[in-house]
Amino acid sequence: MTAKKICTTCGTQFALHDAALELCPICTDDRQYIPENGQTWTTLDELSDTHSVITKRINDGLYELKIAPSFAIGQRALLVLTPGGNILWDCISLLNEPTIEFIKSKGGLKAIAFSHPHYYTTMNEWADVFNCPIYIHQSDEQWVYNKGNVVNLWHGREIDLWDGIRIVNIGGHFEGSSILHIPFLSPRGVVLCGDSFYISPSKKHIAIMYSYPNRIPLPIHEVQRIKEQMLLLEFDTMYGFYDFQNVYQNAKSILGSSLAKYI
Numbered sequence: 001m002t003a004k005k006i007c008t009t010c011g012t013q014f015a016l017h018d019a020a021l022e023l024c025p026i027c028t029d030d031r032q033y034i035p036e037n038g039q040t041w042t043t044l045d046e047l048s049d050t051h052s053v054i055t056k057r058i059n060d061g062l063y064e065l066k067i068a069p070s071f072a073i074g075q076r077a078l079l080v081l082t083p084g085g086n087i088l089w090d091c092i093s094l095l096n097e098p099t100i101e102f103i104k105s106k107g108g109l110k111a112i113a114f115s116h117p118h119y120y121t122t123m124n125e126w127a128d129v130f131n132c133p134i135y136i137h138q139s140d141e142q143w144v145y146n147k148g149n150v151v152n153l154w155h156g157r158e159i160d161l162w163d164g165i166r167i168v169n170i171g172g173h174f175e176g177s178s179i180l181h182i183p184f185l186s187p188r189g190v191v192l193c194g195d196s197f198y199i200s201p202s203k204k205h206i207a208i209m210y211s212y213p214n215r216i217p218l219p220i221h222e223v224q225r226i227k228e229q230m231l232l233l234e235f236d237t238m239y240g241f242y243d244f245q246n247v248y249q250n251a252k253s254i255l256g257s258s259l260a261k262y263i
C-alpha cells in the first residue's frame with residue numbers, strides 16, 4: 001500500500017513513514033481496541049468509493065457531518081459558523097468533493113479544533129484543503145502520528161479563538177481532552193463535548209469514563225475535578241460526538257446531577 005493508510009477501527013490516517021505499522025497504536029491503547037478478527041486498514045480513495053458524507057443542519061450556526069454508512073467510531077464532526085470564521089470541531093475520515101463544496105459554500109474553515117486523539121482521522125487532508133490551522137492540546141502530542149505542517153499545540157487550561165469562543169482543556173478521557181465553549185447559538189451558551197462526556201439516549205444522564213468501549217472508569221477525584229471545572233462554565237446546551245447526542249435545555253444541571261452520582 002503506497003497511499004497513507006487509515007485504521008478501520010478508529011479512522012486515524014497515518015503518515016507514509018508509518019506505512020510499516022502492523023497495529024494501530026491508537027487502537028492498541030487501553031481506551032480503544034483491536035477487533036477480534038484483527039487489524040484492517042483502508043485508504044482515503046477506497047473510503048471515497050464506498051462511503052459518502054451526510055451533512056445536516058442543526059441550527060443556523062451549526063451543522064453536522066457524518067460518514068454513511070457508519071465508519072470506524074462513527075462520530076460526527078460539527079461545523080460551527082461564526083462571524084469571525086468557521087470552526088470544524090473534531091473530524092471524520094472521509095473528505096470528498098461534495099463535502100469540500102458544502103463547507104466552501106458556508107465560508108470555508110478558519111480552524112479545525114479537536115476534543116481528543118480518537119477523532120484526528122484525516123485532519124491534515126482537511127487542513128490542506130481549507131488552508132487552516134489545527135488546534136490540539138499539547139498534552140496529547142504523543143498521539144499525533146501524522147503531524148503535517150499546521151498542528152498548533154496549545155497549552156494551559158483554555159485558549160480563546162474569536163467571537164468569545166474558547167477551547168477548554170478538561171482532561172479525563174485523555175489528558176488533553178477538551179471541549180469547545182460557544183457563548184451564543186443558545187440562550188446561555190453551548191458546549192461541544194466530543195466524547196469527554198457520553199450523553200445517554202434518554203438525554204437525562206451524561207456519563208464520563210476513561211474508556212467507553214472498554215468500560216474503564218475514571219478515578220473519583222478526576223470526576224470531581226472535571227465536575228467543578230464544568231460548573232464554572234455558562235451553558236444550557238450540549239452536543240456530543242454521536243448524532244443523537246443533542247441536549248437543547250438544562251444541559252449544565254443534567255451534567256451536574258449526573259456527575260454527582262459518581263461521587
Ligand SMILES: [Zn+2]
Pocket residue numbers: 007008009010011012024025026027
Ligand atoms: Zn485505530
Ligand SMILES: [Zn+2]
Pocket residue numbers: 116118173195
Ligand atoms: Zn475517545
